[in-house]
Amino acid sequence: MNNDKLHTLSTPKDLISQIHFDYQEGKIWLAEQRMLLIHASVMGSLRKELIATLGVERARGFMMRFGYQSGMKDAELARKLRPEISTDEAFLIGPQLHALKGMVNVALEKLDFDVTSGNFYGEFNWYNSFEVDIHLAEFGVAEEPICWLLIGYASGFSSYYMGKKIIFKEVECAGCGDKHCHIVGKPAEEWPDQEELEQQLLPDHIIEELFALRYEISTLRESLVDNQSPSEELLFNSVGQSKAFKQVCHLIKRASESTVTVLLQGETGVGKEVVARGLHLGSERADKAFIAVNCACIPPDLIEAELFGVRKGAYTGATESREGKFERADGGTIFLDEVIELSPRAQATLLRVLQEGEMERVGDNRTRKIDVRVVAATNEDLAQAVQQGRFRADLFYRLNVFPVVIPPLRERIEDIPLLIEHFLEKYHNLYNKKTSGVSDRALQALLSYRWPGNIRELENMIERGIILTDNNQSIEMNSFFPSLTEPTHPLHIATATGKVESAGLTEGLQGSSLVEQLLQSKLNLDELESQLLQQAMDKTDGNIAQAARLLGITRPQMAYRLKKQTS
Ligand SMILES: [Zn+2]
Numbered sequence: 001m002n003n004d005k006l007h008t009l010s011t012p013k014d015l016i017s018q019i020h021f022d023y024q025e026g027k028i029w030l031a032e033q034r035m036l037l038i039h040a041s042v043m044g045s046l047r048k049e050l051i052a053t054l055g056v057e058r059a060r061g062f063m064m065r066f067g068y069q070s071g072m073k074d075a076e077l078a079r080k081l082r083p084e085i086s087t088d089e090a091f092l093i094g095p096q097l098h099a100l101k102g103m104v105n106v107a108l109e110k111l112d113f114d115v116t117s118g119n120f121y122g123e124f125n126w127y128n129s130f131e132v133d134i135h136l137a138e139f140g141v142a143e144e145p146i147c148w149l150l151i152g153y154a155s156g157f158s159s160y161y162m163g164k165k166i167i168f169k170e171v172e173c174a175g176c177g178d179k180h181c182h183i184v185g186k187p188a189e190e191w192p193d194q195e196e197l198e199q200q201l202l203p204d205h206i207i208e209e210l211f212a213l214r215y216e217i218s219t220l221r222e223s224l225v226d227n228q229s230p231s232e233e234l235l236f237n238s239v240g241q242s243k244a245f246k247q248v249c250h251l252i253k254r255a256s257e258s259t260v261t262v263l264l265q266g267e268t269g270v271g272k273e274v275v276a277r278g279l280h281l282g283s284e285r286a287d288k289a290f291i292a293v294n295c296a297c298i299p300p301d302l303i304e305a306e307l308f309g310v311r312k313g314a315y316t317g318a319t320e321s322r323e324g325k326f327e328r329a330d331g332g333t334i335f336l337d338e339v340i341e342l343s344p345r346a347q348a349t350l351l352r353v354l355q356e357g358e359m360e361r362v363g364d365n366r367t368r369k370i371d372v373r374v375v376a377a378t379n380e381d382l383a384q385a386v387q388q389g390r391f392r393a394d395l396f397y398r399l400n401v402f403p404v405v406i407p408p409l410r411e412r413i414e415d416i417p418l419l420i421e422h423f424l425e426k427y428h429n430l431y432n433k434k435t436s437g438v439s440d441r442a443l444q445a446l447l448s449y450r451w452p453g454n455i456r457e458l459e460n461m462i463e464r465g466i467i468l469t470d471n472n473q474s475i476e477m478n479s480f481f482p483s484l485t486e487p488t489h490p491l492h493i494a495t496a497t498g499k500v501e502s503a504g505l506t507e508g509l510q511g512s513s514l515v516e517q518l519l520q521s522k523l524n525l526d527e528l529e530s531q532l533l534q535q536a537m538d539k540t541d542g543n544i545a546q547a548a549r550l551l552g553i554t555r556p557q558m559a560y561r562l563k564k565q566t567s
Helices: 040-081 093-100 130-139 148-162 194-199 206-238 243-256 272-281 300-308 344-356 382-387 393-399 413-431 440-448 454-468 511-521 525-539 544-551 555-566
Strands: 019-022 027-030 033-035 105-114 119-127 166-172 181-187 262-265 290-294 333-337 373-378 402-405 492-494 500-502
Touching: 040 093, 040 130, 040 148, 093 105, 093 148, 119 148, 130 148, 148 166, 148 181, 166 194, 243 272, 243 402, 262 272, 272 290, 272 333, 272 373, 300 344, 344 373, 344 393, 382 393, 413 440, 413 454, 440 454, 525 544, 525 555, 544 555
Parallel strands: 262 373, 262 402, 290 333, 333 373
Antiparallel strands: 019 027, 027 033, 105 119, 119 181, 166 181, 492 500
C-alpha cells in the first residue's frame, strides 16, 4: 500500500470547524445542514433488508441515489467554503468530507478538470470503505464492486460541482477481493454504457411495475375464467330451482335481450359475478370480452387509470401508455363490483361513458368511442349513499335503470343441494380426488345453516371438506363445522335427528344453563342465538371481536348476527 498516497489529503481544518454538536437541541450541524450519527452496522442491516426485498439491482440503485443526494449537498457546501472552484483544493472537499464522515479514506491518484470547459477526469483509491466492511460481514466476498453509496456520492458531488453529469465507476473493489477500491470518473457521455449508468441514478417506480404485473395477471386470469365459462354458465342456468332465484333468472334473461345497464344488489358472496357473466353469455355480446373489476380492490387514486387507461407521463410513474378495463371490454360487457367505491372523478367518467359512449385515458386529450355494456353491483344501499353525498345522484339513476336483487342463500335453501353438487365436481377435478359426497347429517347441517357468507362461504366449505376427506369417504359434518370438535367453541350442533341447533357454551358463559333453558322453556333457535350473542357481548364489555372469538365465529359473522338481531 502506498502510504504517501493515503496521506495526500491534509486535515481539513476549515471543514472540521463546520461541525457543531448542539446537544441541548438534539442536533448536529455541518455548516447549515443538519446531520445524523448512524451506526454503520445498522446501515448494514438496512442494506441487507433492501437486497432481500428489492433484489441486488434495485438495492444498488437505491443506495447509489442515497449517495448521490448526499454528494450534491456536500458540493453545495464546497462551493460556499472554498469559492475558488477551479482549484483542486476546492474540489477535494468531497473526498475530505467522505473521510470526515467516516465513510472511506480517499487517496487522490489523478485529477484534471476545468469547470468552464466541462472537461473532467478523476481517479481515486479508496481504503477502509464502510460498505466493504458491512457487505463482507453480511454476504462475504462479492462478485462485483459493492461500494454503491460511495460511488453514488462521488458522482453526485462531481456532477453538482461541475454543473454537468459526471459519472464515477468503481473498477476495483476490496469487497470483491481487490487490494483496495479504485474509482474512475468521467463526463457521462464519455462512458460507452452511459444510458445504463444514468438509469441507475433515476428514481425507480416499483409501484408502477407492480401495477403492470397485476394488469398482466388479471388478463391471464380473465382468459382462464373465459375458458371456464361453460361450467359457470351451467351454474347460472341450472342451479336455481328456488322461486327466489328463478325470478332473478327471468329478469336477467329479459335484460340480456337488450343493452340496458343492470344494477345487481345483494349481500356479499351471493354470486353477483356469476349472474353478471350469465347475463353476458346470454346476450348478443357473448363472443366479446367480459371484464370483471372489483372497485374496492383498487386504491382510489389509481382507479381512474385502471378503468379508463393512462397516457405515458400522465403522472409520476406512468412510464407506459396503457389501455384500461373499459377499452378491453369494448364491444363486450364490464362488471363493476362494489361500484360505490368509485372515486368522484371515476364516477364522472363512468357517467360520460354511459351517456355519450366516449371517454379519454387519464392525461390524454384524445376522445375514444366506447361501446361497453355496464353491469354494476353493490352490497350497500346506493340510494342511501346518494343521500349521504358519497355517490352522484345522476350516475345512480343511470345505473339503476334495471335493478335486480339477488337473494341471500338462506332464502333459497332449495338450491343448496344443486350448488353442493356443482362445487363437489369443481373441487374433485381441481384436487384430482373423488369423495363420496356429503353425509346426510352434514347435508342437514348445511341446509339449516344461515350462511352469512352466502354461496362463497358454501364453496369454501365444500373445498375444505374435500381437502379433509379421503377418497371414497363421505364428507362429514365436522369437516364443515370444525368448531364442533372443540367444546368451548360450539356454533351449531346437529341433534340425533339431524336437525341443527345452536349449541350452548359449556364453559365461560354459563352455557349449560342455556341448554337447560332451551329444553325447559322451548326457546326457539333465534331466541337462543339472541341470548348467546347478548351474553357474549356482556362478558366482553361489548367488544365484538372478543365476543366473536368466544363464540368461535369470525368478527364479520358476529357483526352480521348482531345487526340481524337489531333489524
Ligand atoms: Zn469498493
